Amino acid sequence: MSTDTEQSAGKLYGVGLGPGDPSLMTLRAVAAIAAADVVAYHSARHGRSIARSIAAAHIRADHVEEQLVYPVTTESTDHPGGYRGAIDDFYEEAAARLAAHLDAGRTVAVLAEGDPLFYGSYQHMHKRLAHRYETEVVPGVTSVSAAAARLGEPLVEAEEVLTILPGTLPEEELAARLAATDSAVVMKLGRTFSKVRAALEGAGRLDEARYVERATMPGERTGRLADVDPDSVPYFSVAVLPSRIDAEPVVREAGEVVVVGTGPAGPLWLTPETRGALAAADDLVGYTTYLDRVPVRPGQSRHGSDNRVESERAEFALDLARRGRRVAVVSGGDPGVFAMATAVLEVASQEEYADVPVRVLPGVTAANAAAAKAGAPLGHDYATVSLSDRLKPWEVIAERLRAAAAADLVLALYNPGSRSRTWQVGKARELLLGLRAPDTPVVVARDVGGAQESVRVVRLADLDPAEVDMRTLLIVGSSQTVAVRRAGGEVAWTPRRYPEA
Structure with missing residues (x-):
């Protein structure tokens, strides 16, 4: 990144170190540290820095070390601006310390776990300094990639969508986004774990969720998220919803029918809830014109029919559900307004379908x-x-x-x-x-x-x-x-x- 500073100014590196195993550092990361006069890294007040521990073998005795110690992490503060004010002041002071080295012509390498611009502390230095000094960002292997590798399961395939979420979001927002996506990774667990677990359960996806703790580091742990004790979860852990393609079929004693409203047109009109229900279904049943609005997913069966056979379509969907299938009946607009919800509920009221669960999910009406x-x-x-x-x-x-x-x-x-x-x-x-x-x-x-x-x-x-x-x-x-x-x-x-x- 070019600048208009004096020629004698030093160069800034944002160095991605990968997820924890020093052998996963890139050659470029090692070279950037070797070229630096100053090595900077963030830490909490206890003084230990995971970033420094990863790069320890490459830090020389003649390196100037700048330890950037957070004034607070999760505790309260008496700063007049509260937590945000204390952190903002810290970033300004830390950037000023690094700028002093750069102005003196020294090359500065700021170490970052994972990737420097992916939920990393380095990005706050970057925003304050990169427009003033020559800067190079060295990408690193993210915890997302490391978690998928340690699980040994594909994260996304074909046209699947990956959503990455911070666990600090409100539970309802997490649930909505988890319901609407194919695959997901939720970062920053620790104290947020119970909320994230509840969101996964609310989205109907707890059984799919995997847990990865300290991927590639000592103390690594993986397993089903539903089995994890909330009190044992550290900050350096993630929740993963892997690819649904080729996933083991879910064996159910009973299926269900979900009547889904797709709104008046295409995907922009879907709600997160309906998008999630369509993605989670084993079978899609509906008028062919409405089915064509729903993306084709591997492993999903689609059953299109004419617009004039509503009762037959409802009966077919209920029969599938009675055999343990999760069925989405696709309707345009809102399924309860001149649409398929009435037809499904009318047939479902017959005695033979009394035990088949039926849900109606609203959509945007015409x-x-x-x-x-x-x-x-x-x-x-x-x-x-x-x-x-x-x-x-x-x-x-x-x-x-x-x-x-x-x-x-x-x-x-x-x-x-x-x-x-x-x-x-x-x-x-x-x-x-x-x-x-x-x-x-x-x-x-x-x-x-x-x-x-x-x-x-x-x-x-x-x-x-x-x-x-x-x-x-x-x-x-x-x-x-x-x-x-x-x-x-x-x-x-x-x-x-x-x-x-």
Whole structure:
């Protein structure tokens, strides 16, 4: 990294030492230490430095040693800025000590366990000095790689995703991220171990979790995380969720069915919970269009079908679960809104499936997605109605539209039209114009979240049924709904306060 300092200034090295075994230091790390005049390393107040112990064989008698002693680690402090203030002051003072050597033309090697820029103390020196002095960072083997190697299990394969988390995150955040990923490593255990264990259990992944303590160092320990005594866990330990590919099949006495809502479009609309349920399933069952939104995973079976066989699809999923399979029934939007949850629960209520667990996981509904794209048209009371007369007669639909319009509710209209149903939108517009003003805002939202997304706000009188198809959702405003043209287009919202309130 080039700088505009005087030519006589020394060079800064951030030296990665690897996970603990001195034989895992790189040749470049050894060379950087050899070239240094000053060797710096961090330690707690007890004075022992793991970094120095790793590099001990390469530290010479003529090296100037700078021990950077943390004023606090986990204990409290009387510093006026609290823990963060004490640490920030320490980093500033430590950087100043190193800068004095660099200004004197000395080469400084800052030792770092693992990799210098991976949860390491060196990075705080780097941020304060690298823009001022010539700097080289020497990468090192991380504890993540060391843990996987010591377990002897693949960490990630093919298209799997690896997530690395600090155990200091809140338990709910840990659980959400652990549920949503394929493989994971949780760092910084020690005092956080019980919380991390609870998060793994909450994410349904405790049985998969492995534990690695002091990888490649004396006192190394590995095993199932569920078997570890929380009181025995040091800071230098990690939790690992290895690759699921080729994992030993889980033998279950009974399976389960999870009905999963994928939202209105692709992966961006999945919740962490639904993403995790899809990844953990043995079998995916659903309408082929919705199944295509879910990534293909090795070892998972996919069972696609036509959109008109909901009961048969539900029965098939429940039969799989009865044989010990973990089944995800894939539904678009939210599975409880004109979708698969009802069909599954209806069949599951039969006596023969009474012992099969069924869970329903919510998803982003088409109405909520369309409303967000348009502004906030569902900001007050609203009604949701399907215009499809395949499962109920048009007379019932018309009566519900009249009742909702008479109550001055905003209307979210699902399934407004298709190739075989072309007249319902026109009939609905005609009916509503008898009860709503012609300039009532109507959101016409098509393919929200998809490549063909189009969201417009039109007047009720100008709504063209020919522009509406099965991929369209309509939101018809109430008497209070407002549409305003702003930079970037027209937005609509319904005030939360009604005039008489």
